Amino acid sequence: MTAGGDHTRTIVTATSPPTVQQTPVYTDIYPDGQVRLSGSLENDPDVTGTGGRFSGYVVMGSTMYGSGYLLKEDGSVDRPTVGLSRVGGGWGDATFFDSTTYWKYPDPPMFTTKYSLRSNGTITRWDDRSGSVWGNKQTATGFAAVKTMALISQTTTYDTFLANTRGGALYTIRIPRTSPMKPIVKLVRASTWQGFEALVIEKCGIYGTVLLGIDKDTGAGYLYAVGHANGTATVIKGLGKVPAKFADPVYFRHVLRPGDNQMLFGE
Template sequence: MEIGSVTAGGDHTDRVITAGSPATVQQKPSYPDLYPEGLPRLSSLFFNDPVVQGFGGAYAGHVVIGSGLYSSTYFLTEAGEVDRTQSHNFRIGGGWGDAAFLETSYPNDPDPWALINHYSLRSNGVLTRWDDKGGFGWTNPQSAGGFAAVKTMALLSQTSTYDTFLATTRGGALYTIRLPLSSPMKPIVKKVRSSTWQGFEALVLTKCGVYGSLLLGIDKDTGSGYLYAVGHANGTSTVIQGLGKVPATFTDPVYFRHILEPGKEPPLFGE
Protein backbone atom coordinates (compact mmCIF):
# COMPACT_ATOMS: atom_id res chain seq x y z
CA MET A 1 0.00 0.00 0.00
CA GLU A 2 1.04 3.60 -0.58
CA ILE A 3 0.45 5.69 2.51
CA GLY A 4 0.83 9.42 2.96
CA SER A 5 0.82 11.68 5.98
CA VAL A 6 0.66 15.34 6.91
CA THR A 7 3.38 16.19 9.42
CA ALA A 8 3.07 18.69 12.27
CA GLY A 9 5.07 21.07 10.09
CA GLY A 10 2.58 20.85 7.21
CA ASP A 11 4.64 18.55 4.94
CA HIS A 12 3.39 15.62 2.85
CA THR A 13 5.22 12.31 3.27
CA ASP A 14 4.88 9.21 1.10
CA ARG A 15 5.80 5.60 1.88
CA VAL A 16 5.14 2.28 0.17
CA ILE A 17 4.58 -0.59 2.60
CA THR A 18 4.85 -4.14 1.30
CA ALA A 19 3.59 -7.08 3.33
CA GLY A 20 6.14 -9.85 3.82
CA SER A 21 8.23 -11.64 6.41
CA PRO A 22 9.10 -9.06 7.55
CA ALA A 23 7.22 -6.15 5.97
CA THR A 24 9.32 -3.61 4.09
CA VAL A 25 9.01 0.16 3.79
CA GLN A 26 10.12 2.29 0.83
CA GLN A 27 10.48 6.00 1.54
CA LYS A 28 9.38 8.17 -1.39
CA PRO A 29 9.99 11.92 -1.82
CA SER A 30 8.36 14.26 0.70
CA TYR A 31 7.00 17.70 -0.15
CA PRO A 32 7.49 20.45 2.46
CA ASP A 33 5.39 23.36 3.70
CA LEU A 34 2.14 22.63 1.91
CA TYR A 35 -0.06 23.65 4.86
CA PRO A 36 0.09 25.98 7.89
CA GLU A 37 2.12 24.41 10.67
CA GLY A 38 0.03 22.49 13.20
CA LEU A 39 -3.37 23.25 11.63
CA PRO A 40 -4.27 20.30 9.31
CA ARG A 41 -6.60 17.93 11.16
CA LEU A 42 -7.99 15.53 8.54
CA SER A 43 -7.27 14.41 5.01
CA SER A 44 -9.09 12.43 2.37
CA LEU A 45 -7.13 10.18 0.03
CA PHE A 46 -4.87 12.01 -2.43
CA PHE A 47 -4.62 10.97 -6.05
CA ASN A 48 -1.57 11.40 -8.24
CA ASP A 49 -1.64 12.30 -11.91
CA PRO A 50 2.00 11.61 -12.92
CA VAL A 51 1.67 13.16 -16.39
CA VAL A 52 0.52 16.80 -16.54
CA GLN A 53 1.59 18.85 -19.54
CA GLY A 54 4.26 21.32 -18.52
CA PHE A 55 4.69 19.83 -15.05
CA GLY A 56 6.25 16.82 -13.36
CA GLY A 57 2.93 15.58 -11.99
CA ALA A 58 0.11 16.71 -9.74
CA TYR A 59 -1.54 15.66 -6.46
CA ALA A 60 -5.08 16.44 -5.34
CA GLY A 61 -7.37 15.71 -2.39
CA HIS A 62 -9.26 17.39 0.44
CA VAL A 63 -8.06 18.52 3.85
CA VAL A 64 -9.58 20.03 6.98
CA ILE A 65 -7.38 22.88 8.16
CA GLY A 66 -8.55 24.22 11.50
CA SER A 67 -12.33 24.51 11.11
CA GLY A 68 -12.29 24.89 7.31
CA LEU A 69 -12.63 22.34 4.51
CA TYR A 70 -10.25 22.85 1.56
CA SER A 71 -9.69 21.38 -1.87
CA SER A 72 -5.93 20.89 -2.04
CA THR A 73 -3.90 20.62 -5.25
CA TYR A 74 -0.20 20.96 -5.90
CA PHE A 75 1.96 20.52 -8.99
CA LEU A 76 5.56 19.38 -9.30
CA THR A 77 8.25 20.84 -11.50
CA GLU A 78 10.11 18.63 -13.95
CA ALA A 79 12.83 18.45 -11.27
CA GLY A 80 10.33 16.88 -8.86
CA GLU A 81 9.92 19.85 -6.51
CA VAL A 82 6.70 21.62 -5.55
CA ASP A 83 5.90 24.48 -7.91
CA ARG A 84 5.03 27.17 -5.36
CA THR A 85 3.16 29.17 -8.00
CA GLN A 86 0.82 26.20 -8.57
CA SER A 87 0.13 25.02 -5.01
CA HIS A 88 -3.44 25.80 -4.04
CA ASN A 89 -5.72 25.25 -1.05
CA PHE A 90 -9.20 26.44 -2.06
CA ARG A 91 -11.62 26.92 0.81
CA ILE A 92 -14.90 25.02 0.33
CA GLY A 93 -16.55 26.01 3.60
CA GLY A 94 -16.32 26.40 7.36
CA GLY A 95 -17.91 24.68 10.32
CA TRP A 96 -15.64 21.63 10.26
CA GLY A 97 -14.20 22.04 13.76
CA ASP A 98 -16.10 19.00 15.06
CA ALA A 99 -15.28 16.73 12.09
CA ALA A 100 -13.61 13.47 13.11
CA PHE A 101 -13.19 11.75 9.74
CA LEU A 102 -12.99 12.71 6.06
CA GLU A 103 -12.81 10.58 2.92
CA THR A 104 -13.62 10.62 -0.79
CA SER A 105 -14.72 7.66 -2.91
CA TYR A 106 -14.53 7.49 -6.69
CA PRO A 107 -17.23 5.19 -8.05
CA ASN A 108 -16.92 1.85 -9.74
CA ASP A 109 -17.91 3.42 -13.05
CA PRO A 110 -16.37 3.75 -16.54
CA ASP A 111 -16.39 7.50 -15.92
CA PRO A 112 -14.78 8.02 -12.49
CA TRP A 113 -15.88 11.65 -12.48
CA ALA A 114 -19.55 10.81 -13.04
CA LEU A 115 -20.31 10.62 -9.34
CA ILE A 116 -17.77 11.39 -6.61
CA ASN A 117 -18.87 10.63 -3.05
CA HIS A 118 -17.52 12.65 -0.12
CA TYR A 119 -17.95 11.49 3.48
CA SER A 120 -17.56 13.04 6.91
CA LEU A 121 -18.12 11.83 10.45
CA ARG A 122 -18.82 14.43 13.14
CA SER A 123 -18.02 14.05 16.83
CA ASN A 124 -21.77 13.86 17.56
CA GLY A 125 -21.95 10.62 15.56
CA VAL A 126 -23.55 12.01 12.39
CA LEU A 127 -22.20 10.41 9.21
CA THR A 128 -22.83 12.46 6.04
CA ARG A 129 -22.37 11.79 2.34
CA TRP A 130 -22.30 14.39 -0.43
CA ASP A 131 -22.18 13.65 -4.14
CA ASP A 132 -20.07 15.69 -6.51
CA LYS A 133 -21.43 14.99 -9.98
CA GLY A 134 -18.75 15.82 -12.50
CA GLY A 135 -16.70 17.65 -9.91
CA PHE A 136 -19.16 20.56 -9.62
CA GLY A 137 -19.43 20.79 -5.86
CA TRP A 138 -20.60 19.03 -2.71
CA THR A 139 -24.33 18.52 -3.24
CA ASN A 140 -27.29 16.40 -2.10
CA PRO A 141 -26.15 15.74 1.50
CA GLN A 142 -27.51 12.56 3.09
CA SER A 143 -26.94 11.94 6.81
CA ALA A 144 -27.42 9.23 9.42
CA GLY A 145 -26.78 9.38 13.15
CA GLY A 146 -25.81 6.84 15.76
CA PHE A 147 -22.05 6.60 15.12
CA ALA A 148 -20.69 8.50 18.14
CA ALA A 149 -18.82 5.38 19.31
CA VAL A 150 -16.78 5.19 16.09
CA LYS A 151 -13.12 6.07 16.59
CA THR A 152 -11.85 5.86 13.00
CA MET A 153 -12.75 4.34 9.63
CA ALA A 154 -11.31 3.32 6.28
CA LEU A 155 -13.02 2.84 2.93
CA LEU A 156 -13.41 -0.91 2.33
CA SER A 157 -15.57 -1.34 -0.76
CA GLN A 158 -16.79 0.71 -3.75
CA THR A 159 -19.49 -0.49 -6.14
CA SER A 160 -22.04 1.17 -8.39
CA THR A 161 -24.69 0.82 -5.66
CA TYR A 162 -22.89 1.22 -2.32
CA ASP A 163 -19.74 2.23 -0.46
CA THR A 164 -18.62 0.33 2.66
CA PHE A 165 -16.34 1.43 5.48
CA LEU A 166 -14.43 -0.63 8.03
CA ALA A 167 -14.76 1.12 11.38
CA THR A 168 -13.36 0.73 14.89
CA THR A 169 -15.09 1.87 18.08
CA ARG A 170 -13.65 3.34 21.24
CA GLY A 171 -14.71 0.15 23.00
CA GLY A 172 -12.55 -1.95 20.67
CA ALA A 173 -15.12 -3.43 18.30
CA LEU A 174 -14.68 -3.65 14.53
CA TYR A 175 -17.66 -3.10 12.20
CA THR A 176 -18.53 -2.73 8.54
CA ILE A 177 -20.81 0.19 7.64
CA ARG A 178 -22.43 -0.21 4.21
CA LEU A 179 -23.89 3.00 2.77
CA PRO A 180 -26.22 2.44 -0.21
CA LEU A 181 -25.91 5.13 -2.88
CA SER A 182 -29.62 5.82 -2.67
CA SER A 183 -31.75 8.45 -1.02
CA PRO A 184 -32.35 8.44 1.87
CA MET A 185 -29.06 6.93 3.03
CA LYS A 186 -29.79 3.93 5.27
CA PRO A 187 -26.60 2.39 6.74
CA ILE A 188 -26.28 -1.38 7.13
CA VAL A 189 -23.98 -2.16 10.08
CA LYS A 190 -22.40 -5.54 10.80
CA LYS A 191 -20.08 -6.52 13.64
CA VAL A 192 -16.79 -8.09 12.52
CA ARG A 193 -14.99 -8.36 15.88
CA SER A 194 -16.14 -7.46 19.40
CA SER A 195 -12.87 -6.32 21.00
CA THR A 196 -9.11 -5.48 20.86
CA TRP A 197 -9.23 -2.82 18.09
CA GLN A 198 -9.44 0.29 20.29
CA GLY A 199 -5.71 1.08 20.13
CA PHE A 200 -5.73 2.39 16.56
CA GLU A 201 -6.17 6.10 15.88
CA ALA A 202 -6.02 5.65 12.09
CA LEU A 203 -6.71 2.93 9.53
CA VAL A 204 -5.36 2.79 5.98
CA LEU A 205 -6.65 0.11 3.63
CA THR A 206 -5.97 -1.03 0.08
CA LYS A 207 -7.15 -3.82 -2.18
CA CYS A 208 -5.33 -7.17 -1.93
CA GLY A 209 -6.26 -9.91 -4.38
CA VAL A 210 -9.75 -10.12 -5.87
CA TYR A 211 -11.89 -9.85 -2.74
CA GLY A 212 -9.46 -9.16 0.11
CA SER A 213 -7.82 -6.11 1.66
CA LEU A 214 -4.51 -5.13 3.22
CA LEU A 215 -5.13 -3.11 6.36
CA LEU A 216 -2.70 -0.92 8.31
CA GLY A 217 -3.69 -0.05 11.86
CA ILE A 218 -1.81 2.95 13.30
CA ASP A 219 -1.30 3.39 17.04
CA LYS A 220 -0.06 6.97 17.40
CA ASP A 221 0.46 6.60 21.16
CA THR A 222 3.30 4.14 20.55
CA GLY A 223 4.17 5.26 17.01
CA SER A 224 3.50 1.74 15.75
CA GLY A 225 1.80 0.30 12.67
CA TYR A 226 0.47 -3.24 12.26
CA LEU A 227 -0.54 -4.99 9.05
CA TYR A 228 -3.52 -7.31 8.60
CA ALA A 229 -4.80 -9.36 5.69
CA VAL A 230 -8.59 -9.05 5.73
CA GLY A 231 -10.73 -11.47 3.76
CA HIS A 232 -13.98 -10.53 2.03
CA ALA A 233 -16.09 -9.02 4.82
CA ASN A 234 -18.83 -11.31 6.08
CA GLY A 235 -19.66 -10.22 9.61
CA THR A 236 -18.04 -12.21 12.39
CA SER A 237 -17.01 -14.88 9.85
CA THR A 238 -14.57 -12.44 8.22
CA VAL A 239 -11.04 -13.88 8.15
CA ILE A 240 -8.39 -11.51 9.57
CA GLN A 241 -4.74 -12.56 9.61
CA GLY A 242 -2.17 -10.54 11.54
CA LEU A 243 0.96 -9.88 9.46
CA GLY A 244 3.06 -8.24 12.11
CA LYS A 245 4.51 -4.87 12.99
CA VAL A 246 5.75 -2.52 10.27
CA PRO A 247 9.42 -1.43 10.68
CA ALA A 248 8.61 2.29 10.69
CA THR A 249 7.43 5.03 13.04
CA PHE A 250 3.92 6.50 12.80
CA THR A 251 3.62 9.68 14.85
CA ASP A 252 2.30 12.24 12.34
CA PRO A 253 -1.06 13.85 13.12
CA VAL A 254 -2.79 12.87 9.84
CA TYR A 255 -2.57 9.77 7.62
CA PHE A 256 -4.20 9.04 4.26
CA ARG A 257 -4.09 6.69 1.27
CA HIS A 258 -2.38 7.55 -2.03
CA ILE A 259 -4.08 6.33 -5.21
CA LEU A 260 -3.51 6.68 -8.91
CA GLU A 261 -5.52 9.10 -11.00
CA PRO A 262 -9.24 8.19 -10.77
CA GLY A 263 -10.15 5.65 -13.42
CA LYS A 264 -6.74 3.99 -13.20
CA GLU A 265 -7.06 2.58 -9.68
CA PRO A 266 -8.98 -0.72 -9.25
CA PRO A 267 -12.00 -0.12 -6.99
CA LEU A 268 -11.96 -1.55 -3.50
CA PHE A 269 -14.12 -4.64 -3.14
CA GLY A 270 -13.61 -5.86 0.40
CA GLU A 271 -17.33 -6.35 1.17
Protein backbone atom coordinates in the same frame (compact mmCIF):
# COMPACT_ATOMS: atom_id res chain seq x y z
CA MET B 1 1.35 14.59 6.94
CA THR B 2 3.84 16.07 9.39
CA ALA B 3 3.23 18.74 12.02
CA GLY B 4 5.32 21.01 9.81
CA GLY B 5 2.85 20.74 6.92
CA ASP B 6 4.99 18.37 4.84
CA HIS B 7 3.52 15.65 2.63
CA THR B 8 5.18 12.29 3.17
CA ARG B 9 4.51 8.87 1.69
CA THR B 10 5.46 5.52 3.17
CA ILE B 11 5.13 2.41 0.99
CA VAL B 12 4.38 -0.61 3.17
CA THR B 13 4.69 -4.00 1.49
CA ALA B 14 2.50 -6.82 2.80
CA THR B 15 5.24 -9.35 3.42
CA SER B 16 5.48 -11.16 6.74
CA PRO B 17 7.06 -9.35 8.47
CA PRO B 18 6.11 -6.15 6.61
CA THR B 19 8.75 -4.05 4.86
CA VAL B 20 8.87 -0.29 4.33
CA GLN B 21 10.11 2.00 1.57
CA GLN B 22 10.39 5.74 2.16
CA THR B 23 9.77 8.16 -0.71
CA PRO B 24 10.65 11.86 -1.19
CA VAL B 25 9.12 14.35 1.25
CA TYR B 26 7.32 17.37 -0.20
CA THR B 27 7.97 20.11 2.34
CA ASP B 28 5.90 23.12 3.44
CA ILE B 29 2.72 22.28 1.57
CA TYR B 30 0.61 23.64 4.45
CA PRO B 31 1.15 26.07 7.35
CA ASP B 32 2.79 24.45 10.37
CA GLY B 33 0.40 22.67 12.71
CA GLN B 34 -2.79 23.68 10.90
CA VAL B 35 -4.06 20.55 9.13
CA ARG B 36 -5.94 18.21 11.44
CA LEU B 37 -7.81 16.06 8.89
CA SER B 38 -7.19 14.90 5.33
CA GLY B 39 -9.08 12.87 2.78
CA SER B 40 -7.32 10.63 0.27
CA LEU B 41 -4.68 12.32 -1.88
CA GLU B 42 -5.01 11.78 -5.64
CA ASN B 43 -1.99 11.61 -7.94
CA ASP B 44 -2.24 12.40 -11.65
CA PRO B 45 1.17 11.54 -13.15
CA ASP B 46 0.33 12.63 -16.71
CA VAL B 47 0.04 16.42 -16.61
CA THR B 48 1.96 17.60 -19.67
CA GLY B 49 5.16 19.49 -18.92
CA THR B 50 5.18 18.56 -15.24
CA GLY B 51 6.16 15.72 -12.95
CA GLY B 52 2.53 15.16 -11.96
CA ARG B 53 -0.18 16.67 -9.80
CA PHE B 54 -1.43 15.94 -6.27
CA SER B 55 -4.88 17.03 -5.10
CA GLY B 56 -7.32 16.36 -2.27
CA TYR B 57 -9.19 17.91 0.65
CA VAL B 58 -7.92 18.99 4.06
CA VAL B 59 -9.50 20.50 7.17
CA MET B 60 -7.68 23.30 8.98
CA GLY B 61 -9.45 24.34 12.16
CA SER B 62 -13.13 24.40 11.24
CA THR B 63 -12.66 25.10 7.51
CA MET B 64 -12.32 22.64 4.65
CA TYR B 65 -10.10 23.42 1.67
CA GLY B 66 -9.39 21.87 -1.67
CA SER B 67 -5.64 21.38 -1.89
CA GLY B 68 -3.31 20.85 -4.81
CA TYR B 69 0.14 21.31 -6.29
CA LEU B 70 2.26 20.30 -9.26
CA LEU B 71 5.68 18.70 -9.37
CA LYS B 72 8.42 19.81 -11.70
CA GLU B 73 9.86 17.31 -14.15
CA ASP B 74 12.79 16.77 -11.78
CA GLY B 75 10.33 15.64 -9.07
CA SER B 76 10.54 18.73 -6.86
CA VAL B 77 7.51 20.80 -5.85
CA ASP B 78 6.60 23.62 -8.23
CA ARG B 79 6.13 26.19 -5.47
CA PRO B 80 3.91 28.73 -7.31
CA THR B 81 1.32 25.98 -7.89
CA VAL B 82 0.87 25.11 -4.20
CA GLY B 83 -2.58 26.34 -3.30
CA LEU B 84 -5.75 26.06 -1.26
CA SER B 85 -9.33 26.81 -2.28
CA ARG B 86 -11.91 27.29 0.47
CA VAL B 87 -14.78 24.78 0.39
CA GLY B 88 -16.61 26.00 3.48
CA GLY B 89 -16.79 26.23 7.25
CA GLY B 90 -18.53 24.14 9.88
CA TRP B 91 -15.96 21.32 9.97
CA GLY B 92 -14.74 21.85 13.53
CA ASP B 93 -16.32 18.64 14.84
CA ALA B 94 -15.44 16.44 11.84
CA THR B 95 -13.37 13.38 12.78
CA PHE B 96 -13.22 11.70 9.35
CA PHE B 97 -13.58 12.71 5.71
CA ASP B 98 -13.04 11.02 2.37
CA SER B 99 -14.06 11.37 -1.25
CA THR B 100 -14.63 8.43 -3.57
CA THR B 101 -15.24 8.15 -7.32
CA TYR B 102 -16.68 5.02 -8.90
CA TRP B 103 -15.12 4.88 -12.35
CA LYS B 104 -14.14 1.85 -14.41
CA TYR B 105 -12.24 3.45 -17.28
CA PRO B 106 -12.83 3.70 -20.26
CA ASP B 107 -16.49 3.89 -19.25
CA PRO B 108 -17.62 7.35 -18.06
CA PRO B 109 -17.40 8.06 -14.30
CA MET B 110 -20.63 7.08 -12.54
CA PHE B 111 -20.47 8.49 -9.00
CA THR B 112 -18.36 10.89 -6.97
CA THR B 113 -19.38 10.85 -3.33
CA LYS B 114 -18.15 12.67 -0.21
CA TYR B 115 -18.46 11.25 3.31
CA SER B 116 -17.83 12.71 6.75
CA LEU B 117 -18.13 11.53 10.34
CA ARG B 118 -18.73 14.06 13.12
CA SER B 119 -17.96 13.70 16.80
CA ASN B 120 -21.69 13.50 17.61
CA GLY B 121 -21.87 10.25 15.61
CA THR B 122 -23.42 11.62 12.41
CA ILE B 123 -22.31 10.22 9.05
CA THR B 124 -23.03 12.59 6.16
CA ARG B 125 -23.02 11.81 2.45
CA TRP B 126 -23.02 14.24 -0.47
CA ASP B 127 -23.27 13.54 -4.19
CA ASP B 128 -20.72 15.48 -6.24
CA ARG B 129 -22.04 15.65 -9.78
CA SER B 130 -20.02 18.59 -11.08
CA GLY B 131 -16.70 18.59 -9.26
CA SER B 132 -17.55 21.75 -7.34
CA VAL B 133 -21.15 21.47 -6.11
CA TRP B 134 -22.05 18.96 -3.41
CA GLY B 135 -25.76 18.10 -3.30
CA ASN B 136 -28.34 15.57 -2.12
CA LYS B 137 -27.05 15.73 1.46
CA GLN B 138 -28.01 12.64 3.48
CA THR B 139 -27.28 11.87 7.14
CA ALA B 140 -27.43 8.94 9.55
CA THR B 141 -26.89 9.09 13.31
CA GLY B 142 -25.81 6.57 15.94
CA PHE B 143 -22.07 6.32 15.23
CA ALA B 144 -20.64 8.23 18.21
CA ALA B 145 -18.67 5.17 19.34
CA VAL B 146 -16.67 5.09 16.08
CA LYS B 147 -13.05 6.16 16.48
CA THR B 148 -12.08 6.20 12.81
CA MET B 149 -12.85 4.39 9.58
CA ALA B 150 -11.59 3.66 6.07
CA LEU B 151 -13.28 3.02 2.74
CA ILE B 152 -12.97 -0.65 1.67
CA SER B 153 -15.62 -1.05 -1.08
CA GLN B 154 -16.78 1.01 -4.06
CA THR B 155 -19.62 -0.45 -6.14
CA THR B 156 -22.48 0.79 -8.29
CA THR B 157 -24.98 0.19 -5.47
CA TYR B 158 -23.07 0.86 -2.23
CA ASP B 159 -19.86 2.01 -0.53
CA THR B 160 -18.51 0.23 2.56
CA PHE B 161 -16.28 1.45 5.38
CA LEU B 162 -14.31 -0.52 7.96
CA ALA B 163 -14.60 1.18 11.35
CA ASN B 164 -13.18 0.63 14.83
CA THR B 165 -14.81 1.82 18.04
CA ARG B 166 -13.47 3.23 21.28
CA GLY B 167 -14.69 0.05 22.95
CA GLY B 168 -12.49 -2.10 20.70
CA ALA B 169 -14.98 -3.52 18.21
CA LEU B 170 -14.44 -3.64 14.45
CA TYR B 171 -17.43 -3.18 12.11
CA THR B 172 -18.28 -2.81 8.46
CA ILE B 173 -20.63 0.06 7.61
CA ARG B 174 -22.25 -0.48 4.23
CA ILE B 175 -23.95 2.62 2.82
CA PRO B 176 -26.36 1.86 -0.05
CA ARG B 177 -26.73 4.60 -2.66
CA THR B 178 -30.48 4.67 -2.07
CA SER B 179 -32.29 7.60 -0.47
CA PRO B 180 -32.87 8.10 2.41
CA MET B 181 -29.46 6.88 3.51
CA LYS B 182 -29.70 3.78 5.73
CA PRO B 183 -26.31 2.27 6.67
CA ILE B 184 -26.06 -1.48 7.26
CA VAL B 185 -23.73 -2.30 10.16
CA LYS B 186 -22.10 -5.71 10.73
CA LEU B 187 -19.80 -6.76 13.55
CA VAL B 188 -16.45 -8.12 12.35
CA ARG B 189 -14.59 -8.43 15.68
CA ALA B 190 -15.86 -7.70 19.19
CA SER B 191 -12.65 -6.50 20.87
CA THR B 192 -8.94 -5.44 20.75
CA TRP B 193 -9.21 -2.82 17.96
CA GLN B 194 -9.52 0.30 20.12
CA GLY B 195 -5.84 1.29 19.90
CA PHE B 196 -5.87 2.63 16.34
CA GLU B 197 -6.45 6.32 15.64
CA ALA B 198 -5.97 5.86 11.88
CA LEU B 199 -6.84 3.08 9.44
CA VAL B 200 -5.20 3.15 5.99
CA ILE B 201 -6.10 0.52 3.42
CA GLU B 202 -5.25 -0.74 -0.04
CA LYS B 203 -6.85 -3.32 -2.28
CA CYS B 204 -5.43 -6.85 -2.05
CA GLY B 205 -6.24 -9.18 -4.93
CA ILE B 206 -9.83 -9.04 -6.20
CA TYR B 207 -11.82 -9.29 -2.99
CA GLY B 208 -9.48 -8.46 -0.11
CA THR B 209 -7.94 -5.54 1.74
CA VAL B 210 -4.54 -4.76 3.23
CA LEU B 211 -5.12 -2.76 6.41
CA LEU B 212 -2.59 -0.61 8.26
CA GLY B 213 -3.69 0.26 11.79
CA ILE B 214 -1.81 3.20 13.31
CA ASP B 215 -1.56 3.75 17.06
CA LYS B 216 -0.60 7.41 17.41
CA ASP B 217 -0.03 7.08 21.16
CA THR B 218 2.87 4.67 20.66
CA GLY B 219 3.83 5.55 17.07
CA ALA B 220 3.36 1.92 16.06
CA GLY B 221 1.72 0.54 12.93
CA TYR B 222 0.41 -2.99 12.44
CA LEU B 223 -0.42 -4.60 9.11
CA TYR B 224 -3.28 -7.02 8.44
CA ALA B 225 -4.55 -8.99 5.46
CA VAL B 226 -8.34 -8.84 5.54
CA GLY B 227 -10.42 -11.23 3.46
CA HIS B 228 -13.67 -10.23 1.77
CA ALA B 229 -15.71 -8.90 4.68
CA ASN B 230 -18.49 -11.19 5.87
CA GLY B 231 -19.30 -10.21 9.44
CA THR B 232 -17.63 -12.27 12.15
CA ALA B 233 -16.64 -14.89 9.54
CA THR B 234 -14.22 -12.38 7.97
CA VAL B 235 -10.68 -13.77 7.82
CA ILE B 236 -8.09 -11.38 9.29
CA LYS B 237 -4.41 -12.35 9.28
CA GLY B 238 -1.92 -10.29 11.27
CA LEU B 239 1.25 -9.68 9.25
CA GLY B 240 3.17 -8.02 12.07
CA LYS B 241 4.44 -4.69 13.27
CA VAL B 242 5.61 -2.31 10.56
CA PRO B 243 9.30 -1.33 10.99
CA ALA B 244 8.67 2.42 10.96
CA LYS B 245 7.74 5.16 13.42
CA PHE B 246 4.29 6.69 12.86
CA ALA B 247 4.67 9.97 14.71
CA ASP B 248 2.81 12.34 12.37
CA PRO B 249 -0.55 13.89 13.32
CA VAL B 250 -2.45 13.11 10.09
CA TYR B 251 -2.53 9.99 7.90
CA PHE B 252 -4.36 9.33 4.63
CA ARG B 253 -4.42 7.05 1.61
CA HIS B 254 -2.57 7.88 -1.62
CA VAL B 255 -4.58 6.98 -4.74
CA LEU B 256 -4.15 7.30 -8.48
CA ARG B 257 -6.42 9.70 -10.35
CA PRO B 258 -10.03 8.49 -10.80
CA GLY B 259 -10.26 6.07 -13.69
CA ASP B 260 -6.78 4.65 -13.08
CA ASN B 261 -7.21 3.51 -9.50
CA GLN B 262 -8.71 0.02 -9.09
CA MET B 263 -12.13 -0.02 -7.46
CA LEU B 264 -12.12 -1.40 -3.94
CA PHE B 265 -14.18 -4.53 -3.28
CA GLY B 266 -13.46 -5.49 0.32
CA GLU B 267 -17.11 -6.19 1.20
